[in-house]
Amino acid sequence: TGTFDFNNDSHRRYNPLTDSWVLVSPHRTQRPWQGQQEKASTGGLPDYDETCYLCPGNARATGPVNPKYESTFVFVNDYAAVKVKQPPYEQSGADDNDLKSRLLQAQGTRGTCFVICFSPKHNVTLPLMNVAEIENVLDTWTALYVKMKTETTFRYLQIFENKGAVMGCSNPHPHCQAWCTESLPSEPAKEFTGLRSYKAKHGTCLLCDYAVVEQQDPVRIVIQNESFIALVPFWAVWPFETLILAKSHTASLVDFSPKQKTDLADLIQKLTIRYDNLFQTSFPYSMGLHQAPVNPLEDETQLSHFHMHFYPPLLRGATVRKFLVGFEMLGEPQRDLTAEQAADRIRAAEQVHYLLK
Amino acid sequence: TGTFDFNNDSHRRYNPLTDSWVLVSPHRTQRPWQGQQEKASTGGLPDYDETCYLCPGNARATGPVNPKYESTFVFVNDYAAVKVKQPPYEQSGADDNDLKSRLLQAQGTRGTCFVICFSPKHNVTLPLMNVAEIENVLDTWTALYVKMKTETTFRYLQIFENKGAVMGCSNPHPHCQAWCTESLPSEPAKEFTGLRSYKAKHGTCLLCDYAVVEQQDPVRIVIQNESFIALVPFWAVWPFETLILAKSHTASLVDFSPKQKTDLADLIQKLTIRYDNLFQTSFPYSMGLHQAPVNPLEDETQLSHFHMHFYPPLLRGATVRKFLVGFEMLGEPQRDLTAEQAADRIRAAEQVHYLLK
Ligand SMILES: O=P(O)(O)O[C@H]1O[C@H](CO)[C@@H](O)[C@H](O)[C@H]1O
Ligand SMILES: O=P(O)(O)O[C@H]1O[C@H](CO)[C@@H](O)[C@H](O)[C@H]1O
Numbered sequence: 254t255g256t257f258d259f260n261n262d263s264h265r266r267y268n269p270l271t272d273s274w275v276l277v278s279p280h281r282t283q284r285p286w287q288g289q290q291e292k293a294s295t296g297g298l299p300d301y302d303e304t305c306y307l308c309p310g311n312a313r314a315t316g317p318v319n320p321k322y323e324s325t326f327v328f329v330n331d332y333a334a335v336k337v338k339q340p341p342y343e344q345s346g347a348d349d350n351d352l353k354s355r356l357l358q359a360q361g362t363r364g365t366c367f368v369i370c371f372s373p374k375h376n377v378t379l380p381l382m383n384v385a386e387i388e389n390v391l392d393t394w395t396a397l398y399v400k401m402k403t404e405t406t407f408r409y410l411q412i413f414e415n416k417g418a419v420m421g422c423s424n425p426h427p428h429c430q431a432w433c434t435e436s437l438p439s440e441p442a443k444e445f446t447g448l449r450s451y452k453a454k455h456g457t458c459l460l461c462d463y464a465v466v467e468q469q470d471p472v473r474i475v476i477q478n479e480s481f482i483a484l485v486p487f488w489a490v491w492p493f494e495t496l497i498l499a500k501s502h503t504a505s506l507v508d509f510s511p512k513q514k515t516d517l518a519d520l521i522q523k524l525t526i527r528y529d530n531l532f533q534t535s536f537p538y539s540m541g542l543h544q545a546p547v548n549p550l551e552d553e554t555q556l557s558h559f560h561m562h563f564y565p566p567l568l569r570g571a572t573v574r575k576f577l578v579g580f581e582m583l584g585e586p587q588r589d590l591t592a593e594q595a596a597d598r599i600r601a602a603e604q605v606h607y608l609l610k
Numbered sequence: 611t612g613t614f615d616f617n618n619d620s621h622r623r624y625n626p627l628t629d630s631w632v633l634v635s636p637h638r639t640q641r642p643w644q645g646q647q648e649k650a651s652t653g654g655l656p657d658y659d660e661t662c663y664l665c666p667g668n669a670r671a672t673g674p675v676n677p678k679y680e681s682t683f684v685f686v687n688d689y690a691a692v693k694v695k696q697p698p699y700e701q702s703g704a705d706d707n708d709l710k711s712r713l714l715q716a717q718g719t720r721g722t723c724f725v726i727c728f729s730p731k732h733n734v735t736l737p738l739m740n741v742a743e744i745e746n747v748l749d750t751w752t753a754l755y756v757k758m759k760t761e762t763t764f765r766y767l768q769i770f771e772n773k774g775a776v777m778g779c780s781n782p783h784p785h786c787q788a789w790c791t792e793s794l795p796s797e798p799a800k801e802f803t804g805l806r807s808y809k810a811k812h813g814t815c816l817l818c819d820y821a822v823v824e825q826q827d828p829v830r831i832v833i834q835n836e837s838f839i840a841l842v843p844f845w846a847v848w849p850f851e852t853l854i855l856a857k858s859h860t861a862s863l864v865d866f867s868p869k870q871k872t873d874l875a876d877l878i879q880k881l882t883i884r885y886d887n888l889f890q891t892s893f894p895y896s897m898g899l900h901q902a903p904v905n906p907l908e909d910e911t912q913l914s915h916f917h918m919h920f921y922p923p924l925l926r927g928a929t930v931r932k933f934l935v936g937f938e939m940l941g942e943p944q945r946d947l948t949a950e951q952a953a954d955r956i957r958a959a960e961q962v963h964y965l966l967k
Contacts, residue, residue: 255697256697257696257697257698257699257718258697259716261696262693262696262697262699262718263691263692263693263696263718263719263720263721264699264716264717264718264719265716265717265719265793266714266715266716267715267716269713269715273796274793274795274796276691276692276719276791276795278690278691278692280693281689281690281691283689284688284689285671286780287780287781288775288778288779288780288781289775289776289778289780314642331641332638332640332641333638334620334633334635334638334937334944335620335633335635336619336620336637339614339618339619339620340612340613340614340615340619341614342614342619342621349811349812352819352822352823353823353826353827355812355819356626356816356819356820356823356844357623357823357844358623358624358626359616359621359622359623359624359634360621360622361614361619361620361621362620362621362622362633363620364620409941411937411940411941413936413937413939413940413941414936415933415935415936418645418646419646420933420935420936421645421646421933421935421936422645423643423644423645423646424644424645430936430937432937432941434633434941436622436631438631438633438937438940438941438942439630439631439941439942439943440939440940440941440942441941454706455706455712459713462709462712462713463713465709466709466710466713466714469710470710487713487714539935539936539939539940540936540940541936541939541940541941542940543940562939562940564939576772576777576778578772578777578778578896579770579771579772579777579778579786579787579896579897579898580691580768580770580787580789580795582770582797582896582898582919582921583768583770583795583797583896583897583898583899583900583919584766584768584770584789584791584795584796584797584798584898585795585796585797586796587691
């Protein structure tokens with residue numbers, strides 16, 4: 254029957270960080286697509302749009318007028334998912350003798366949601382900004398992290414960017430969000446569980462070890478510099494998913510040296526340029542940072558190893574996305590090309606942005 | 611500071627079936643939406659389409675010609691995600707002294723993928739079929755379940771339907787899929803873990819108890835009959851997510867009495883009609899069955915409690931969906947209305963299909 258071929262035979266791969274599996278079906282890349290087509294992002298936006306609620310000097314939907322900001326600009330989301338002020342509600346210890354309290358468990362969640370504009374220019378994105386400008390974004394994130402740490406008792410600051418209409422972004426003005434909540438959200442919580450059990454078993458950091466493994470045989474590495482690696486994780490779910498990993502065990506943004514910060518800005522720029530070049534479109538994704546909680550408990554700071562996840566939906570060109578639907582929602586995430594094939598493709602993309610040539 | 615108001619204050623709810631959390635932000639329903647608009651499904655399709663690869667008598671993309679079927683029609687997916695024949699690949703016991711074998715874990719996955727057409731008519735959907743026709747779909751599912759049980763050693767048969775272009779469905783001809791795999795997929799696996807630990811702790815079935823709790827105070831029940839309940843689970847993630855739950859502890863399709871089967875067909879019809887009426891559009895969703903594995907291990911059959919999940923993306927009308935993106939992917943799923951509010955809305959929808967009035 255021959256030998257097993259990871260580039261052709263179906264298999265599952267294990268994600269030890271979140272204790273989850275993905276089904277990989279590499280032979281499936283060639284099926285035709287007759288379904289929904291996404292709009293390609295053609296560019297051609299003005300650098301100021303008078304109807305944009307994020308441009309400097311414009312009024313937002315709820316009334317406040319943005320300052321004439323010149324670099325980054327942070328404000329509290331006008332439609333925040335969590336509020337600073339609401340009555341407290343502690344989850345009652347589930348009463349085992351009462352079915353209702355056993356099965357209907359809830360807890361109140363206070364917090365704040367921020368919007369962070371990357372630039373006053375309406376028509377740039379991270380890959381079209383220079384390294385100093387991206388460093389400035391990192392500084393803005395760091396300042397917000399410190400502010401939440403010193404001024405609140407909230408647990409976690411989740412910084413994330415939704416880029417592109419297909420990822421639910423309703424305004425192309427370059428921006429991200431940061432939601433700070435009094436509870437630790439599920440995803441970082443799962444990762445702490447994974448990091449903790451690995452450490453208990455092996456005495457080392459899972460992500461430090463993983464960085465070593467990937468450097469030994471760099472088939473999944475897209476690009477790297479002295480301080481960071483961008484790679485398609487062995488257990489990637491989204492077609493061109495990547496992970497930016499600190500090479501050294503660093504807990505959070507505040508722990509970076511100036512050199513590390515410049516290197517991170519450099520790698521974000523290089524990775525997102527390759528993304529845009531892959532299908533010659535403004536590459537949509539959701540991206541986010543995982544790091545130490547702003548108000549950590551016990552071993553959480555020690556366990557934290559700074560990284561960023563990029564989850565881009567496109568599969569085959571600017572208009573054909575991967576849908577994670579029926580089998581993925583009811584059964585298990587499934588992907589149509591291997592992580593190694595995806596890494597090859599991103600690596601093969603040029604390093605000069607197609608719009609700047 | 612007043613008392614906590616579940617209809618206005620942010621909170622998290624716990625899903626004991628999959629050990630997960632959802633952030634509920636009920637005050638957020640009113641934010642304006644300037645982002646992507648979905649296409650409404652206007653109907654008006656012919657009952658036979660000569661370009662459809664699922665209509666009776668037509669040729670499929672890969673060559674085979676469909677029979678002139680008159681009820682349901684099952685065939686092996688021409689672009690299957692798993693294959694019956696490929697070399698075996700057993701996950702090697704992770705060698706703790708070898709970083710690579712510790713961190714890069716994989717296992718081969720054989721199986722078969724089926725497509726199941728619900729009807730020869732190109733322009734119907736479950737809510738437009740009568741109860742006898744839906745019962746016939748249930749019989750087709752049951753026969754496939756029995757076939758996999760008796761003819762294969764595969765573990766699980768995941769039956770699911772992707773409905774609507776927004777859910778990655780590339781052909782409106784009414785059909786679902788069934789993927790049978792030699793490994794138990796993650797979602798049912800998580801549910802078995804939840805059911806098992808609840809049983810160990812309380813001696814009862816989590817879903818039997820949950821059905822009791824919901825019937826005591828039916829704020830989340832949408833509709834029910836003698837054998838089944840359709841409800842918005844307390845821990846729902848998607849805006850109008852529902853769960854169809856067997857009232858009695860029944861492991862799988864093969865265990866249903868004729869009465870139960872008719873009742874299930876009846877409830878599927880009634881629920882999907884209300885869905886279509888909610889926004890007067892062919893309501894998109896991914897739906898699927900969870901039941902006993904076709905080749906169960908140990909306690910799995912005993913633990914199984916048949917149910918169906920419906921995950922519909924629409925939030926506010928036929929063209930505005932909920933995006934589960936940045937915060938949801940990096941942090942935690944978040945919803946904008948409560949389960950109780952959603953149940954009210956679906957309950958308020960009419961029971962006669964808007965196209966049949
Ligand atoms: O097999 P289909 O319907 O072409 O494909 C659809 O459903 C599959 C199973 O959920 C997904 O993996 C695909 O991404 C989706 O487009
Ligand atoms: O806040 P936005 O950008 O309007 O909203 C977007 O991101 C949020 C956080 O991931 C999601 O909850 C919304 O569904 C999405 O549309």
